[in-house]
Amino acid sequence: MSVGSHAVATPGATPTHASSARATLLTEGTRAEMRQIIARYPQARSALLPMLHLVQSVEGYVTQAGIELCAQELDLTTAEVSAVATFYTMYKRRPVGEYHVGVCTNTLCAVLGGDAILHELEHHLGITHDETTEDGRVSLEHIECNAACDYAPVMTVNWEFLDSQTPASAVAAVDTLRAGGVVHSTRGPAICTWRQASRVLAGFSDGQAGAGPSAGPATLAGLRIARHNDWRAPGVEKHDHAQDRVDGAAHRATEAAVASAATSVSLTGDPVEPADAPAGSTGSHDHGGVGGVGGAVVDAVEAVGAWIGEHLPGHAHDRSSSAHQPDRHGPDGQTRSDGGDRP
Ligand code: FES
Numbered sequence: 001m002s003v004g005s006h007a008v009a010t011p012g013a014t015p016t017h018a019s020s021a022r023a024t025l026l027t028e029g030t031r032a033e034m035r036q037i038i039a040r041y042p043q044a045r046s047a048l049l050p051m052l053h054l055v056q057s058v059e060g061y062v063t064q065a066g067i068e069l070c071a072q073e074l075d076l077t078t079a080e081v082s083a084v085a086t087f088y089t090m091y092k093r094r095p096v097g098e099y100h101v102g103v104c105t106n107t108l109c110a111v112l113g114g115d116a117i118l119h120e121l122e123h124h125l126g127i128t129h130d131e132t133t134e135d136g137r138v139s140l141e142h143i144e145c146n147a148a149c150d151y152a153p154v155m156t157v158n159w160e161f162l163d164s165q166t167p168a169s170a171v172a173a174v175d176t177l178r179a180g181g182v183v184h185s186t187r188g189p190a191i192c193t194w195r196q197a198s199r200v201l202a203g204f205s206d207g208q209a210g211a212g213p214s215a216g217p218a219t220l221a222g223l224r225i226a227r228h229n230d231w232r233a234p235g236v237e238k239h240d241h242a243q244d245r246v247d248g249a250a251h252r253a254t255e256a257a258v259a260s261a262a263t264s265v266s267l268t269g270d271p272v273e274p275a276d277a278p279a280g281s282t283g284s285h286d287h288g289g290v291g292g293v294g295g296a297v298v299d300a301v302e303a304v305g306a307w308i309g310e311h312l313p314g315h316a317h318d319r320s321s322s323a324h325q326p327d328r329h330g331p332d333g334q335t336r337s338d339g340g341d342r343p
Pocket residue numbers: 104105106107108109110144145146147148149150152153154
């Protein structure tokens with residue numbers, strides 16, 4: 001059942017948008033999904049952006065009926081919803097192609113071939129910016145920097161990246177999509193339709209979020225060069241990788257010791273009395289589980305020392321002599337009775 005009541009213009013009023021005269025595809029199911037989205041946020045109005053994507057996933061673009069439904073569900077005015085929908089360029093107020101192609105023509109992409117890609121696609125498709133092919137399959141948009149300059153020149157299809165493009169590769173991609181073929185983003189996922197992509201942006205997963213790498217070689221090139229040359233930001237201490245290894249060893253040893261000690265603590269929190277433990281050492285509720293964990297910490301500290309001594313004797317010596325030794329003395333320089341192991 002459609003939510004037609006929200007798509008019908010006020011009786012006697014002149015429709016102000018083409019969508020007002022168009023049968024909406026929004027249904028009570030759409031309304032229910034909007035309420036799922038709203039439930040994710042502490043403030044209902046925070047749900048507006050994904051709700052508009054949901055409208056696009058159903059209607060193909062942000063229709064007047066979609067604006068009215070969002071306004072009703074969020075207790076906003078249609079003017080407030082329209083203000084948001086017309087501010088962000090990812091929301092379209094008229095139909096786009098099943099595959100919406102964006103070509104970056106910002107500085108870096110432009111000089112590396114973005115302008116040539118856009119011109120080639122315009123010529124090949126017979127459309128220009130903000131237009132759609134007659135078959136409704138492909139629309140074109142020149143877009144500003146996509147924050148993917150490391151893979152310039154880039155283009156997107158339904159916001160999935162196609163990195164390091166050429167005019168020929170861009171034409172091949174749109175031709176394959178128009179012919180009903182499958183094109184994969186250079187970052188992994190298969191490119192889906194505009195409506196499917198809009199549904200993902202509304203927060204309904206298509207299961208492809210984990211496809212492909214999270215950072216490619218070009219993205220990490222600067223980091224590799226900086227490490228190779230030992231470059232650091234001003235004021236940042238030289239990174240001690242040997243210290244990292246010691247800290248990592250200590251962390252692993254502590255985890256192992258705590259896990260070992262945990263096996264001697266019952267699920268009720270009562271420690272299990274070891275057969276050879278001194279009477280009262282762990283057997284009362286006064287010490288209880290906390291006493292067991294305290295023992296585990298002592299064991300962990302000992303295990304850390306043993307592990308470091310075994311695997312990294314040089315570093316273990318360095319740490320004990322430079323960091324631990326001064327703690328054994330009080331402010332007056334006298335050796336403390338507790339050996340300085342505790343504050
Ligand atoms: S200039 Fe094209 S992604 Fe930045």
